Amino acid sequence: MMRRRTALLTGCTALVLALGATACGSDDPVSAGGGDGAKTLSGQTVTVAGVWTGSEQKNFQKVLDAFSAKTGAKTQFVSTGDNVSTVIGSKIEGGNAPDVVMVPQVGVLQQFAKKGWLKPLSAATQQSVGSNYAPVWKKYGSVGNTLYGLYFKAAHKSTVWYSPAALDQAGVKPPATYAEMLTAGHTVSDSGLAAFSVAGEDGWTLTDWFENIYLSQAGPEKYDALAAHQLKWTDASVVKALDTLGKLFQDKQLLAGGQKEALNTDFPGSVEKVFGPKPEAGMVYEGDFVAGVAHDQFGRTVGKDANFFPFPPVDGGKAPVVSGGDAAVVLKDGKNSKAGMQLVEYLATPEAAGVWAKAGGFLSPNKALDLAAYGDDVTRATAKSLVGAGDSVRFDMSDQAPASFGGTKGVGEWKLLQDFLRDPSDAKGTAAKLESAAAKAYQGQG
Structure with missing residues (x-):
C-alpha cells in the first residue's frame, strides 16, 4: 500500500516553520553508541523488516548505509509485503525475528505491543520525540504511557x-x-477533461476520501471517537459524510469514466489518468506520494507539470490534515535488538531524515529537519503543512482500525466503500454495513 514538533519550540525551529530554509543544530543520540570514528557496532548486523519495495526500499537503504558508516554495523532489509502482522508473527514463531520493524499501521503497532513483542524505546529516542515531534506522533507511537514506535x-x-x-x-x-472544488471540477469537465481520476480498485484510497471529508465536516473529536469505535458508524455524522462523498461518486461529469471505470482503476492508474501521456482528468486526490509517481513513472516536473492544493474544508469546517506513516519498533525476540535500538535512536535524528529527504519521495514529522533538505518547493510545502499542523494532524483512520476492518482487500471498509462507489444511493444502509463489520472486527481484537 502507498501510504504516511513540538512540545518545545525553539527560536530556530520557529524560523524553520516560518521561512522553510533555516538550519538547526541538534544533538545526536547515536553518538554515545558510536559516532564517526567510533565504530562500536562493527561486526554486528541489524535486520530491518518493512513494506517498502522499489525506490522506497532503495532510498531507505541509503539511510541504513549512513547508519552503517556511523556505527560500523551491517544492515539487512527484508520486505514483508502489505501483510506485516502475519509475516512478522511467522518470523517470531520460527525463531527468525528481525530486530526492527517499520510498521505502517497504528492498529498493527498496538497489536504487536499487546502481544508483548515490543521493547519500549530508549530514553534517548523518547527525548528526541519529546523535543522534535508534535505530541500527536508520540500518542500514535504509544500504547498506554509507553512509547514503542x-x-x-x-x-x-x-x-x-x-x-x-x-x-x-x-x-x-x-x-x-x-463546494468550490466541485464547481471547479464541472468547469474542468466542460473544457474537455473529467474532473477527478478515482482509484476505486484500491479500497484504501476510498477510505482516504471519506476520512478527509469526515474530519473536516464532523471535527476532530468525532473523528477520534469513530477511529476508536467509541462512536458507531451509524451515527448521523457518518451518514452525512457518506452523502457528501456519494454526490461526487454519482456525478458522471466529475469521475473519469464514471463509477465503473473508477472501480477498475488502481492507484498508479489514477495518477496516469492525470499525468500520463494521454490525460483523461484534471485532478487526482491522494497523498504527497502522488508526486513521486507523476515524476518517476511519467516524467512530470513537480511544481511545473504537477502541483497540489490542500484538501479544502467541507461545509464550513477546518481544512483537514490526515496523515499516515511508518513507525520503527524494536522486537524483543530480535537477535540483535540492542543494536536495533541504536538504529531507532539514529532514525529519530534530523540527520537520518535528511538522507531520505534529499533522495526524494519522503516526508518527516521531525520538526528539527531543515526544510531545505527537501529537493523541491512542492515537497517543502507539503512538509511545512504537515509539520505546521502540529497536534491537529489526525492519523489515517482505517490504519488505526483492526486490519480485518480497515486494512484488508475485499472485506470490511475497503470493500464496503467500493460497493458504495458502485451504488452511492443508500448512505444509511452503507453506514449500517460499516458498523456491523466494525463491531465484529473490534470485538475480535479485544
Whole structure:
C-alpha cells in the first residue's frame, strides 16, 4: 500500500516553520553508541523488516548505509509485503525475528505491543520525540504511557494533485472550499477533461476520501471517537459524510469514466489518468506520494507539470490534515535488538531524515529537519503543512482500525466503500454495513 514538533519550540525551529530554509543544530543520540570514528557496532548486523519495495526500499537503504558508516554495523532489509502482522508473527514463531520493524499501521503497532513483542524505546529516542515531534506522533507511537514506535516516514494525505495545464485551460484556480472544488471540477469537465481520476480498485484510497471529508465536516473529536469505535458508524455524522462523498461518486461529469471505470482503476492508474501521456482528468486526490509517481513513472516536473492544493474544508469546517506513516519498533525476540535500538535512536535524528529527504519521495514529522533538505518547493510545502499542523494532524483512520476492518482487500471498509462507489444511493444502509463489520472486527481484537 502507498501510504504516511513540538512540545518545545525553539527560536530556530520557529524560523524553520516560518521561512522553510533555516538550519538547526541538534544533538545526536547515536553518538554515545558510536559516532564517526567510533565504530562500536562493527561486526554486528541489524535486520530491518518493512513494506517498502522499489525506490522506497532503495532510498531507505541509503539511510541504513549512513547508519552503517556511523556505527560500523551491517544492515539487512527484508520486505514483508502489505501483510506485516502475519509475516512478522511467522518470523517470531520460527525463531527468525528481525530486530526492527517499520510498521505502517497504528492498529498493527498496538497489536504487536499487546502481544508483548515490543521493547519500549530508549530514553534517548523518547527525548528526541519529546523535543522534535508534535505530541500527536508520540500518542500514535504509544500504547498506554509507553512509547514503542518512532514515526520516521510520514505521508500527507490531505493533498489534491492537479495538472496546471488542465486547470489553466479551464480557467479555474485551486479552490478554497470543497463546494468550490466541485464547481471547479464541472468547469474542468466542460473544457474537455473529467474532473477527478478515482482509484476505486484500491479500497484504501476510498477510505482516504471519506476520512478527509469526515474530519473536516464532523471535527476532530468525532473523528477520534469513530477511529476508536467509541462512536458507531451509524451515527448521523457518518451518514452525512457518506452523502457528501456519494454526490461526487454519482456525478458522471466529475469521475473519469464514471463509477465503473473508477472501480477498475488502481492507484498508479489514477495518477496516469492525470499525468500520463494521454490525460483523461484534471485532478487526482491522494497523498504527497502522488508526486513521486507523476515524476518517476511519467516524467512530470513537480511544481511545473504537477502541483497540489490542500484538501479544502467541507461545509464550513477546518481544512483537514490526515496523515499516515511508518513507525520503527524494536522486537524483543530480535537477535540483535540492542543494536536495533541504536538504529531507532539514529532514525529519530534530523540527520537520518535528511538522507531520505534529499533522495526524494519522503516526508518527516521531525520538526528539527531543515526544510531545505527537501529537493523541491512542492515537497517543502507539503512538509511545512504537515509539520505546521502540529497536534491537529489526525492519523489515517482505517490504519488505526483492526486490519480485518480497515486494512484488508475485499472485506470490511475497503470493500464496503467500493460497493458504495458502485451504488452511492443508500448512505444509511452503507453506514449500517460499516458498523456491523466494525463491531465484529473490534470485538475480535479485544
